[in-house]
Each structure stands twice: as structure tokens, then as C-alpha cells.
Amino acid sequence: MNAAILMVLPMIFASTLNSNGNLLYDPDIWWHLSNARALAVTHHFVRADIFSFTIVGQQWINWEWLSELVYWFSYRGFGLRGIYLVAWLSLCANILFVYWRGFWVSRHRGAAFWAAGLAFLLMTVSSGPRCINIAYLAMSAEMAILEAAQRGNKRLVWLLPPLFCLWVNLHGIWFVGIALLCLYVACGLFQLKLGVFEQEAFSAPDRNRLLAVLVVTVAALLVNPDGWRLLWNPLDMMFNQKLNIGVVGEWQPLHLDSPLGIFALLAIGLMLVANCIRGRKWTIFELAIVFFAWFAALDHMRFTFLAAVLTTPLLARDIERSFLAEPDTGKTIPAMNALMVAGAVGLMLYMIPSQAALQKKAGEAFPLNLIASIQPSWRTFNVDHVGGRMDFDFKPCFIDSRFEIFEHRGVLQDYLRITNLHDSLALLDKYRIDHALIQDNTPISFLLQRTPDWTLQMNEKTDDGVYLLLARTPGAAAGSSAVVPASATSQR
Numbered sequence: 001m002n003a004a005i006l007m008v009l010p011m012i013f014a015s016t017l018n019s020n021g022n023l024l025y026d027p028d029i030w031w032h033l034s035n036a037r038a039l040a041v042t043h044h045f046v047r048a049d050i051f052s053f054t055i056v057g058q059q060w061i062n063w064e065w066l067s068e069l070v071y072w073f074s075y076r077g078f079g080l081r082g083i084y085l086v087a088w089l090s091l092c093a094n095i096l097f098v099y100w101r102g103f104w105v106s107r108h109r110g111a112a113f114w115a116a117g118l119a120f121l122l123m124t125v126s127s128g129p130r131c132i133n134i135a136y137l138a139m140s141a142e143m144a145i146l147e148a149a150q151r152g153n154k155r156l157v158w159l160l161p162p163l164f165c166l167w168v169n170l171h172g173i174w175f176v177g178i179a180l181l182c183l184y185v186a187c188g189l190f191q192l193k194l195g196v197f198e199q200e201a202f203s204a205p206d207r208n209r210l211l212a213v214l215v216v217t218v219a220a221l222l223v224n225p226d227g228w229r230l231l232w233n234p235l236d237m238m239f240n241q242k243l244n245i246g247v248v249g250e251w252q253p254l255h256l257d258s259p260l261g262i263f264a265l266l267a268i269g270l271m272l273v274a275n276c277i278r279g280r281k282w283t284i285f286e287l288a289i290v291f292f293a294w295f296a297a298l299d300h301m302r303f304t305f306l307a308a309v310l311t312t313p314l315l316a317r318d319i320e321r322s323f324l325a326e327p328d329t330g331k332t333i334p335a336m337n338a339l340m341v342a343g344a345v346g347l348m349l350y351m352i353p354s355q356a357a358l359q360k361k362a363g364e365a366f367p368l369n370l371i372a373s374i375q376p377s378w379r380t381f382n383v384d385h386v387g388g389r390m391d392f393d394f395k396p397c398f399i400d401s402r403f404e405i406f407e408h409r410g411v412l413q414d415y416l417r418i419t420n421l422h423d424s425l426a427l428l429d430k431y432r433i434d435h436a437l438i439q440d441n442t443p444i445s446f447l448l449q450r451t452p453d454w455t456l457q458m459n460e461k462t463d464d465g466v467y468l469l470l471a472r473t474p475g476a477a478a479g480s481s482a483v484v485p486a487s488a489t490s491q492r
Contacts, residue, residue: 001336001337001341001344002109002113003099004341005340005344006095006096006099006113006120007096007344008347008348009095009117010088010092010095010127012351013120013124015124015127016087016127016128017087017088017091017127018351021353021357021358021361022361022365022463023083023087023129023358023361024080024129024358024362024365025128025361025365025463025464026128026129026130027384027385027386027387027401028130028131029071029083029128029129029130031392031402032064032067032068032072032131032388033068033072033075033392034051034391035062035064035068036065036068036073037072039065039068039069040069040072040073045225045226046062046065047060047061047226049405051387051391051396051400052396052397052398052399052406052411053396053397053398054398054399054406054409054411054431055406055411058409061230061233062225063171063172063230064131064170064172065169066166066169067131067132067134067170068131070134071086074086079355079358080355080359081352081353081354081358083129084129084353084358087129087130088352090134090137091120091133093137094123094133094136094137094140094305094308095119095120096116097137097141097144098115098116098308098309098312098313099112099113099116099312101140101143101144101147101312102115102116102316102317103316104147104148104151104313105147105313105314105316105317106319106320107320107328108316108319108320108327108328110320111317111319111320111323111324111328112316114316114319115312115315115316116312116316118270118308118312118315119308119309120308121260121263122260122297122304122307122308123304123305124260125250125260125302125304126250126305132171132173132305133305134171135167135170135173136173136305136306138163138164138166138167138174138177139167139173139176139177139309139310141159141163142164142177142181143180143310143313145157145160145163146180146181154206154209155209157209157210158213160213161213161216161217161220164177164217164221165220168221168224168230172233172234173306174221174234175234178217178221180289180310181214181217182214184210184285185210187199187283187284187288188201188206188210188285189201189202196281196282197281197282197284198281198282199283199285236404237404240408241404243403243412243413243416244404244412247416249301250300251301251302252300254297254298254300254301255301260301260304263304264294264297264298264304267307267308267311267315268294270315271311271318274315274318274319274322274323275318275322277322277323278322280318280321286314289311290310290311292310293306293307293311294307294311364462364463365462365463366386366389367467367469368389368393368460369458369460370437370458370459370460370467370469371389371437372393373457373458373469374390374395374435374437374469376395376396378396378434378435379431379432379435380395380398380433380434380437381398381418381428381435381437382397382436383437383438384399384400385464386437387399387401388400388401398433399411414427414430418444419443419444420443421444424444424447425447425451434471434474435469435470435471436454436468436469436470438467438468439465439466439467440459440465440468441465445468445470448470449470452473453473454470454472454473455470455473456468456470457469457471
């Protein structure tokens with residue numbers, strides 16, 4: 001019953017999966033599908049850009065290729081409903097995994113249920129069709145293995161090398177996983193009994209086993225299409241992609257007055273109050289992952305999902321110890337259980353959207369008619385969030401949301417300068433732009449509509465506003481165009 005209820009929660013409360021249905025608004029899923037399509041058709045990994053005209057042929061590491069294939073084959077089999085199913089099921093799998101881990105730690109179904117429900121609220125930051133959601137299952141698997149080892153199942157740690165061999169091809173979050181494994185090994189090398197801290201050092205056989213597992217695990221990371229270059233990618237993002245991290249909303253600090261911030265404060269406060277009511281002994285590793293998880297979440301809002309994966313079992317144990325006086329006897333009412341499960345399953349089947357409804361939503365999310373009219377020979381300047389859809393429709397784009405490769409080649413900086421009217425016409429001339437797919441009521445649309453060399457060809461209304469397709473007069477030099485005052489322009 002608990003599992004069935006937890007699976008229904010995303011369909012009701014996640015804006016990407018409920019009746020609002022903005023699942024397909026995600027700008028990344030379309031270039032993910034494009035990558036997977038290229039791999040499935042050519043049987044060759046995408047190692048260079050094949051979508052844009054600004055950086056075409058430049059080296060690129062596709063560090064999510066295995067997750068992309070999951071979405072692609074589901075899309076091929078079930079259409080847009082396949083994307084919905086993978087997004088929903090991957091989120092449900094994450095919720096159920098932390099519920100199961102919480103139960104094993106607390107031995108109380110109710111405590112595990114409430115902790116998993118709060119974890120779901122934190123996971124809504126990434127409830128869409130995201131490759132990282134599949135990779136978070138690997139992180140839960142790693143933590144489950146380490147938690148089982150602490151309960152005495154020491155040999156299970158040999159599952160970590162094959163897990164990381166798979167994980168490294170799913171998403172770059174594997175880097176956090178290997179850091180957690182190193183932290184686990186380091187914290188077990190010494191004994192500590194001080195105040196609330198109490199931990200025993202590993203025995204010599206356990207220590208040697210873990211060190212061997214760590215060495216084999218690091219070696220297993222090299223089992224990927226790009227070798228050491230893929231391993232460098234997370235470090236490259238941390239050190240060499242300041243612009244990318246600075247402009248993407250998910251990389252910004254968590255606002256505590258937002259719904260997501262309130263859920264985070266609730267989780268932190270609940271853990272603090274529980275330990276004030278009835279304290280317990282902590283290992284250094286447990287306290288370290290709690291501090292790391294919440295520091296990462298407060299610094300980058302996208303990591304509230306990470307915090308949910310890492311801290312939910314500890315929260316379940318605190319809830320059981322401090323708030324639930326009645327032990328979990330395991331007794332149930334079979335008829336009520338069956339009724340709740342049947343109702344939940346019926347609601348799931350009812351709320352899965354039809355192909356037609358998803359197709360309509362896709363049309364409301366992107367200017368599909370304008371994208372369809374773009375010719376392959378055009379050099380079209382486009383807003384970044386439609387670039388992925390242009391990739392999917394075989395339309396060469398100026399930029400898409402794979403910001404890392406565009407930042408390395410200077411295109412992302414030029415894109416921001418163009419959209420913010422810093423030498424916009426000269427930069428458009430630099431890239432020999434002859435068309436523009438942009439949103440109305442933006443600085444760049446204001447400029448181009450008042451520049452004589454540019455004319456409006458089409459417009460299309462979406463849920464995101466009105467999009468314009470403008471064309472430049474053949475042979476005109478954008479850098480030499482004069483801007484016409486607003487009073488001299490004709491009314492559209």
C-alpha cells in the first residue's frame with residue numbers, strides 16, 4: 001500500500017507529470033533523443049558536435065549516452081508516452097529505493113513512508129525527463145551496499161565495481177559517488193568515541209577488502225567509450241565552466257522562501273528536532289554525508305535531489321526513534337491494503353496522458369511550425385531553449401542547452417552578448433547569421449525589428465510566449481545596419 005501511494009504522488013504533485021503536463025517543455029530531452037538516435041542508427045558514439053553550425057565537428061564528450069538510450073528506445077516503442085513513462089518510473093524508482101533503504105535502517109514502515117514522502121518533495125527539482133534521475137538510482141544502490149556492509153554483509157562491497165562501471169556511462173554524478181566511497185573508507189580507518197560520535201575502526205580484513213574494492217572500482221571507471229576524457233568531464237565543469245554554472249537556473253543557490261527551500265528546511269528541522277528529543281550516536285561518515293548533502297543543496301538547488309537520496313534513511317531512523325512511540329508490528333488489514341492498491345493503480349492508469357495530449361503539449365511548448373520552416377542551409381540564430389528541439393528536427397542551430405561545449409568555444413559568451421545587446425549586430429555578422437528564431441518582447445527582438453535589414457517572416461504563439469522568425473536581406477551586412485527609431489516602424 002505504501003509503495004502504491006508513493007508511486008501516485010508524482011502524478012498528482014509533480015508539475016511535469018500531473019494534469020499541467022509540462023513534461024515536454026524540458027529543453028534537454030530533445031538533444032538527448034537526438035544523440036541516442038544517432039548512436040542507434042549509425043552504431044557509432046557521438047564524439048563531435050553534429051547539430052550546430054557554430055561548433056560543428058568540434059570534440060564533445062557525451063557523458064550520458066547510456067541514459068539517453070533508455071529514453072530513445074522507450075520513445076521508439078511508445079512515442080511521447082514512452083518519455084512520460086521513463087520520467088515517471090525513474091522518479092518512482094528513486095522514491096521507492098529511498099523508502100526501502102529507510103525501512104531497512106529504521107525497521108518501521110511508517111517512518112520510512114513519511115521520510116520517502118518528504119524525499120519526493122525534494123526530488124521535484126528534477127521530476128522531468130532527466131538522465132540524472134536514472135543515475136541517482138546508482139547512487140542509492142551504492143548507499144544501500146554501504147549500509148548493508150555496516151549491518152554485517154561485508155562481501156556486498158564487491159558489487160561496487162560493476163555498479164560504477166555502469167554508472168560512469170549514465171551521468172557525471174558518478175563523481176560524487178566515488179568521492180563518497182573514498183570518504184567511507186577514510187572514516188573507517190580510525191576509532192572514535194567522543195560525545196555523540198562513536199565508531200569502530202575497520203578490522204584488517206575489512207580494511208584491505210575495501211581498499212581493494214576502491215582500486216578495482218577506479219579501474220572500472222575507465223570502461224567507457226571515451227576513457228580518461230570522460231573521467232575529466234566533472235572536473236572540467238567545476239573548474240572551466242563558470243559561465244555555464246552562472247547562467248543555468250538549477251545551478252543557483254536554493255532560495256529558502258521557495259517551496260523547494262521550505263521542504264529543505266522542513267527536512268533539516270525535522271532531523272534536528274528528532275535528535276534533540278532523543279539523541280543517538282553518530283559515525284563520522286553519517287555526519288559527513290548529512291553536511292555534504294545539505295551544503296550541496298543550499299549551494300546549488302538541483303542537489304536537493306541528492307540530499308534526498310543521501311539523508312532519507314537517516315531521517316527515517318530519526319522519525320522512528322523520536323516521534324513514533326508504537327513499534328512496527330508488521331500487521332496489516334489485507335482488504336484495506338488491496339482496496340488502496342487497486343485505487344492507486346486505477347488512478348495511475350487514468351492519469352497517464354494519451355499520445356494526442358502529449359503531442360498537443362509539445363506543440364504548446366515549442367514553435368514547431370517555425371522550426372519546421374527553417375531550411376538546412378540557413379544560419380539561424382535561436383534562443384537556447386529551442387536549440388534541442390531544432391536538433392531533434394534536423395535543423396542546424398546556433399546554440400542548444402549543451403552549454404559546456406559552447407562555452408569552451410566562446411559561443412555561449414557571444415550568445416549572451418547578442419541577447420543582451422552588446423555588439424549584437426557585429427556578432428551576428430561574425431557568424432554570418434541570416435535568420436533569427438527569437439521570442440517577442442526581448443531586447444534582441446526589439447533591436448532586429450527596428451533594423452532595416454531584418455524583416456518579420458512568421459510568428460507563432462506558445463505557452464512560453466510569442467516566437468518570431470526574422471530574415472535578413474540577402475547581401476546585407478549586419479554590422480553596418482542602422483537602427484530605425486520605433487516611430488518609423490510599421491505596425492505588425
